[in-house]
Amino acid sequence: MTDVRTDPEVLDLPRLEGAAPTTAAVLDPTEPHSLVDARGRHRRPKRRHRSAPSFLRKLAGPLIVLGVWQLLCTTGVVNENTLASPASVFDAGRELWASGELQENLLISLQRVALGLAFGVAVGLALAILAGLTRRGDDLLDPPVQMLRAIPILGLIPLVIIWFGVGETSKIFLIALGVTFPVYVNTHAAIRGVDARLVEAGETFGLSRAGLIGRVILPGALPGFLVGLRFALVGGWLIIIVAEQINAQSGLGYLINQAQAWYRTDIIVLGLVTYALLGLIADNIVRLLERRLLVWRGGFAGA
Amino acid sequence: MPDPSVSEPAVVTRDIRRSFDGRAVLQGIDLTIRPGEFVALLGRSGSGKSTFLRILGGLDPDYEGRALVPEKLSVVFQDPRLLPWQRVQTNVGIGLRRTLHLDRTTVRARTQRALAEVGLDGHAQAWPLTLSGGEAQRAALARALVREPQLLLLDEPFGALDALTRIRMHALLQELCRRHRPAVLLVTHDVDEALLLSDRVLVLTDGRVSLDLSVDLDSPRVRTDPRFSEARTRLLSELGVDELAEGRHETQPLAARSI
Numbered sequence: 130m131t132d133v134r135t136d137p138e139v140l141d142l143p144r145l146e147g148a149a150p151t152t153a154a155v156l157d158p159t160e161p162h163s164l165v166d167a168r169g170r171h172r173r174p175k176r177r178h179r180s181a182p183s184f185l186r187k188l189a190g191p192l193i194v195l196g197v198w199q200l201l202c203t204t205g206v207v208n209e210n211t212l213a214s215p216a217s218v219f220d221a222g223r224e225l226w227a228s229g230e231l232q233e234n235l236l237i238s239l240q241r242v243a244l245g246l247a248f249g250v251a252v253g254l255a256l257a258i259l260a261g262l263t264r265r266g267d268d269l270l271d272p273p274v275q276m277l278r279a280i281p282i283l284g285l286i287p288l289v290i291i292w293f294g295v296g297e298t299s300k301i302f303l304i305a306l307g308v309t310f311p312v313y314v315n316t317h318a319a320i321r322g323v324d325a326r327l328v329e330a331g332e333t334f335g336l337s338r339a340g341l342i343g344r345v346i347l348p349g350a351l352p353g354f355l356v357g358l359r360f361a362l363v364g365g366w367l368i369i370i371v372a373e374q375i376n377a378q379s380g381l382g383y384l385i386n387q388a389q390a391w392y393r394t395d396i397i398v399l400g401l402v403t404y405a406l407l408g409l410i411a412d413n414i415v416r417l418l419e420r421r422l423l424v425w426r427g428g429f430a431g432a
Numbered sequence: 433m434p435d436p437s438v439s440e441p442a443v444v445t446r447d448i449r450r451s452f453d454g455r456a457v458l459q460g461i462d463l464t465i466r467p468g469e470f471v472a473l474l475g476r477s478g479s480g481k482s483t484f485l486r487i488l489g490g491l492d493p494d495y496e497g498r499a500l501v502p503e504k505l506s507v508v509f510q511d512p513r514l515l516p517w518q519r520v521q522t523n524v525g526i527g528l529r530r531t532l533h534l535d536r537t538t539v540r541a542r543t544q545r546a547l548a549e550v551g552l553d554g555h556a557q558a559w560p561l562t563l564s565g566g567e568a569q570r571a572a573l574a575r576a577l578v579r580e581p582q583l584l585l586l587d588e589p590f591g592a593l594d595a596l597t598r599i600r601m602h603a604l605l606q607e608l609c610r611r612h613r614p615a616v617l618l619v620t621h622d623v624d625e626a627l628l629l630s631d632r633v634l635v636l637t638d639g640r641v642s643l644d645l646s647v648d649l650d651s652p653r654v655r656t657d658p659r660f661s662e663a664r665t666r667l668l669s670e671l672g673v674d675e676l677a678e679g680r681h682e683t684q685p686l687a688a689r690s691i
Contacts, residue, residue, distance in 0.1 A: 326509070326511065326513050327513055327515060329491060329513075330507075330509065330513035331515075331526065331527070332491070333489055333490065333491065333506070333507045334506070334526050334527040334531075334575065334579075335526075335527030335528075335530055335531035335579075336526065336527050336530070337530060340527070340530065344515065344518070344526070345515060348515070348517040348518075349517070351517075423517075424559070425516050425517045425518075425559045425560075425561065426516070426561065427559055427561055427562055
């Protein structure tokens with residue numbers, strides 16, 4: 130048994146009145162010795178030190194990954210034919226940007242996704258509202274939609290090529306199809322999940338059926354719809370990547386596919402990085418939308 | 433000579449019956465509420481008191497019998513039921529333009545006045561989720577009163593509030609009722625609340641009104657008034673609570689602990 134006063138763990142504890150640590154070495158003799166300071170029992174008080182801004186701290190991880198990647202390439206551990214180094218990917222980007230190929234194909238991909246998204250969101254939303262608002266619509270629409278949802282979209286590619294050929298229509302159709310389901314499922318569930326007590330209150334205070342839909346049900350379902358939209362964006366990009374690699378004469382996927390024939394891993398990686406960036410941007414746009422449209426949740430959302 | 437339209441009752445029900453899946457919850461309720469009368473409806477949980485209120489509020493059409501209510505009626509529920517995505521003022525004015533055919537400016541002026549009455553004028557532009565429980569319930573009260581109802585239906589409106597807030601809400605409700613004079617039906621399981629606020633207390637037992645008690649206590653009403661405690665004992669025993677016996681049960685563990 131050691132004297133509690135010589136135990137460094139105890140001596141280290143911050144003192145009650147925030148006394149300077151040097152005086153902590155001598156415990157007040159009037160303090161009961163069988164007790165320990167509550168503060169510091171499990172957690173040390175947060176040290177206040179100035180830290181880098183959060184975006185810099187978050188940047189550190191990716192930068193380390195890039196550095197290690199570059200190192201592996203320059204030391205020859207990884208062959209350039211297996212995986213291009215970050216530097217050569219950057220060079221490829223400059224080269225394709227200068228020739229205009231990157232912008233051109235990027236724009237075409239963007240256009241396909243935008244069109245597919247527009248159709249898919251419109252159809253998904255319309256179906257969700259029809260099925261969500263009326264029992265009859267639900268009985269009629271929900272079972273077939275749930276059945277179609279089970280079909281893997283990419284498995285439809287052969288059929289879609291037979292229907293629409295290899296032109297724009299087939300790609301936009303595939304994206305629209307892939308977007309419809311997440312929008313439908315999330316919005317439908319959100320409409321069904323709108324607090325019935327709010328609907329009841331709206332009724333007693335004289336809202337018409339249209340008023341109930343416009344002011345209670347749809348705003349209540351908005352958070353669910355936005356979740357669906359985020360899934361839809363992810364799905365949309367996924368589909369365009371595959372669709373453009375299988376049948377296309379333009380677009381980012383086509384660029385990647387061409388690069389494969391020439392063993393240009395730098396261009397392949399460039400294409401992948403571009404996809405990733407676009408995905409991030411799209412996701413952030415929806416987050417921004419959420420913040421704008423869902424201000425009423427205040428600190429509630431957390432996201 | 434009183435105006436005949438004034439002396440017309442605010443609520444008349446004849447033989448209201450309601451059952452859920454064959455289980456009879458209301459077995460013939462006859463009730464008349466005069467204009468401006470404050471009636472409290474007491475009952476144990478499951479006695480059908482909320483069911484009766486919902487019938488009067490037009491929220492439950494599947495009943496038998498006849499229920500006549502004024503066109504202008506409002507409900508305050510136990511939970512505030514404010515639309516979280518509309519600001520407090522918009523919530524208070526909801527449906528006003530349609531039901532009372534008011535223009536935007538009038539609605540704004542009236543909702544602002546109603547919010548001031550419940551002491552929430554500073555929160556008109558707040559989001560409901562930022563309000564405390566008491567504030568939200570006050571907003572619900574403003575939403576109910578802004579349409580100048582002839583009948584105010586209160587479904588355990590203070591049940592979810594803390595004791596201190598409840599006391600203040602009682603005072604606010606009394607003040608508002610004095611000013612607007614609606615007929616009130618307050619559904620509650622709190623005997624003291626019923627005795628503090630109402631002119632008449634009904635006890636609902638097994639789907640029937642088993643006691644109809646006029647409350648003529650001096651105001652301000654205080655719990656220490658012997659007639660208050662007399663009425664309370666009466667009501668509690670009607671509700672099947674033997675105060676003395678229950679009291680003994682309650683105090684025993686306390687006494688044991690204090691030794």
